[in-house]
Amino acid sequence: MSVGYRAVGWNRQKKLYDGSLLGGIALYLALFVTLALALFSEATLETILLRALGTLAFLLLHVVLSIGPLARLDPRFLPWLYNRRHLGVATFGVGLAHGVFALVQFHALGDENPLVSVLASNTRFTSISSFPFQQLGLFALLVLFLMAATSHDFWLRNLTAPVWKALHMLVYAAYGALVLHVALGVLQTETHPLYGVLLGLGVSWILALHLVSGWRERARDRELAAGRDGFVDVCAVAEIPEKRARVATLSGERVAVFKHEGRISVLSNLCQHQNGPLGEGRIIDGLVTCPWHGYQYKPACGRSPEPFTERVPTFRARVVKGRVLVDPRPLPAGTHVEPAPIEAGEALHG
Amino acid sequence: MAEHEAEFYVGYLPRAPSTLARRTRLFVAMLLGLALALAAALVMAQQGFGPGVFEYGTEREFRGVIEAEPYPVLAVERPGEGHSRYLLSAFGKHGALPLVEAFVGRAVILRGTLAYREGLTMIEVAEGSVKLDPDALQSSARPRDDGQDLGQVTLIGEIVDSKCYLGVMKPGNTKAHRDCAARCISGGIPPVLMTRDQDGNASYTLLVGAQGESVNAAVLDLVAEPIEVQGRLRRMGNLLAISADPASYRRLP
Numbered sequence: 001m002s003v004g005y006r007a008v009g010w011n012r013q014k015k016l017y018d019g020s021l022l023g024g025i026a027l028y029l030a031l032f033v034t035l036a037l038a039l040f041s042e043a044t045l046e047t048i049l050l051r052a053l054g055t056l057a058f059l060l061l062h063v064v065l066s067i068g069p070l071a072r073l074d075p076r077f078l079p080w081l082y083n084r085r086h087l088g089v090a091t092f093g094v095g096l097a098h099g100v101f102a103l104v105q106f107h108a109l110g111d112e113n114p115l116v117s118v119l120a121s122n123t124r125f126t127s128i129s130s131f132p133f134q135q136l137g138l139f140a141l142l143v144l145f146l147m148a149a150t151s152h153d154f155w156l157r158n159l160t161a162p163v164w165k166a167l168h169m170l171v172y173a174a175y176g177a178l179v180l181h182v183a184l185g186v187l188q189t190e191t192h193p194l195y196g197v198l199l200g201l202g203v204s205w206i207l208a209l210h211l212v213s214g215w216r217e218r219a220r221d222r223e224l225a226a227g228r229d230g231f232v233d234v235c236a237v238a239e240i241p242e243k244r245a246r247v248a249t250l251s252g253e254r255v256a257v258f259k260h261e262g263r264i265s266v267l268s269n270l271c272q273h274q275n276g277p278l279g280e281g282r283i284i285d286g287l288v289t290c291p292w293h294g295y296q297y298k299p300a301c302g303r304s305p306e307p308f309t310e311r312v313p314t315f316r317a318r319v320v321k322g323r324v325l326v327d328p329r330p331l332p333a334g335t336h337v338e339p340a341p342i343e344a345g346e347a348l349h350g
Numbered sequence: 351m352a353e354h355e356a357e358f359y360v361g362y363l364p365r366a367p368s369t370l371a372r373r374t375r376l377f378v379a380m381l382l383g384l385a386l387a388l389a390a391a392l393v394m395a396q397q398g399f400g401p402g403v404f405e406y407g408t409e410r411e412f413r414g415v416i417e418a419e420p421y422p423v424l425a426v427e428r429p430g431e432g433h434s435r436y437l438l439s440a441f442g443k444h445g446a447l448p449l450v451e452a453f454v455g456r457a458v459i460l461r462g463t464l465a466y467r468e469g470l471t472m473i474e475v476a477e478g479s480v481k482l483d484p485d486a487l488q489s490s491a492r493p494r495d496d497g498q499d500l501g502q503v504t505l506i507g508e509i510v511d512s513k514c515y516l517g518v519m520k521p522g523n524t525k526a527h528r529d530c531a532a533r534c535i536s537g538g539i540p541p542v543l544m545t546r547d548q549d550g551n552a553s554y555t556l557l558v559g560a561q562g563e564s565v566n567a568a569v570l571d572l573v574a575e576p577i578e579v580q581g582r583l584r585r586m587g588n589l590l591a592i593s594a595d596p597a598s599y600r601r602l603p
């Protein structure tokens with residue numbers, strides 16, 4: 001978190017993550033190149049490498065884009081999310097290798113600066129079959145570079161969350177550009193139907209995953225009506241497992257209703273780090289812990305423990321006849337609210 | 351609410367809970383398997399790389415007479431059969447003219463690397479290797495048989511740069527290679543119209559202007575696409591050339 005950032009360092013899980021990632025990348029490239037050279041003795045190594053790197057970067061981008069919605073649909077994918085940044089940087093690295101290789105191969109050693117050549121040697125923007133697909137790849141690479149360069153929490157803090165989030169939404173523009181880069185580029189040369197089919201599958205998978213997870217969230221967001229005193233009946237105490245939360249939408253904002261040690265505390269559902277869903281987290285050592293990267297907050301006041309400085313808004317709550325009632329008006333972030341006691345026995349017949 | 355009663359993952363703790371760890375390992379293994387299967391499928395579905403050969407790293411010595419019009423070639427005497435003409439290029443995406451300009455019409459020795467495909471051959475001339483041939487009689491070094499007029503023809507094909515397509519890059523034609531071909535032709539590599547007969551056999555015809563001049567700059571926008579060229583076909587030894595104003599080339603849908 002802030003204040004020098006949480007000292008995570010290279011713990012065992014991070015090493016496992018990066019080890020598997022690098023190992024996987026090496027295996028993919030090795031298999032692609034050896035198999036291609038074995039099957040096509042007349043091929044040139046440059047082209048094989050170009051294709052190995054390009055297909056791998058595109059595949060990695062699919063994985064990166066799948067993790068968010070998968071983790072929202074199924075918490076078992078949360079471990080993939082924790083170090084997603086590394087996957088993103090690796091994707092950029094492989095894409096960059098592909099791009100630099102293509103630049104040298106197709107544009108260097110000529111009568112024009114290679115970078116000018118990429119931009120100027122094909123300007124047939126009105127043609128489909130001849131569209132300058134390399135420029136699409138260059139655009140995607142620039143976006144991935146921006147994202148990789150700003151992926152550290154340092155930038156998240158200095159750019160402010162909304163700007164950072166908007167910047168990182170550009171990844172979808174990059175993805176679209178890459179789909180066209182493939183469709184208007186190599187697919188115009190390599191005509192085996194498998195390529196078109198795989199590209200279609202990839203795009204459908206990404207679309208479907210985002211639609212389904214978005215639709216699920218929408219369904220969860222159905223508004224609850226307020227009672228006469230303005231408090232909203234959110235759920236029964238018994239519906240909340242101990243040390244966990246139930247997420248509800250009040251006045252358009254999601255809140256996380258936590259049960260811990262016989263009491264109820266309500267916080268905004270949005271983690272201050274990257275808007276992770278606090279309500280899908282747990283209470284660990286008495287602290288609400290975000291499921292994405294583990295930022296922690298005190299349940300009563302929504303403040304991170306010292307020396308960290310994050311705060312989320314809190315909400316007033318009370319328990320009546322085994323039901324949890326919440327005031328939908330958020331209190332300023334970090335405001336202390338006495339946790340609402342669950343009266344003895346209430347939880348039993350909630 | 352009893353679903354996912356499984357353990358909770360906190361990334362900065364040294365160990366993930368065991369069932370979650372097992373599940374994650376399984377997913378990782380599945381993803382890796384999928385990626386490797388994909389790699390294999392992607393490799394196998396490629397359509398092949400053509401028969402071109404570039405003898406990268408191998409330099410040979412050649413003797414012949416330099417001609418520069420419309421494109422630099424080395425005319426090599428074939429005892430009893432007149433001359434074979436080898437197209438010339440320099441290193442990278444550069445034409446050979448600056449290397450051979452001073453030797454036009456002279457018998458020379460030069461060193462270079464061969465690229466060849468289906469009857470067409472190019473030498474990538476090693477810089478500084480071109481010298482007058484001390485053993486040849488310079489006065490009789492005049493192979494320029496003016497060629498044979500084959501009449502008015504219409505050819506349909508694709509403009510390729512005669513260096514990459516012969517084997518320096520694979521594939522050295524179509525869309526993915528388009529920018530490179532344009533760069534090469536712009537740099538002085540002779541543009542060639544590649545046509546195929548019904549059986550898929552390729553033939554290569556040098557593109558020259560209506561007055562027999564080189565047309566590099568005029569064809570850049572038309573490379574790597576199906577086009578139609580109407581003009582006069584001429585044979586010069588083993589080379590074919592079609593002369594037509596590049597403005598009359600027609601892009602086919």
Ligand code: FES
Pocket residue numbers: 271272273274275276277290291292293294295
């Ligand atoms: S979003 Fe990163 S810890 Fe909550």
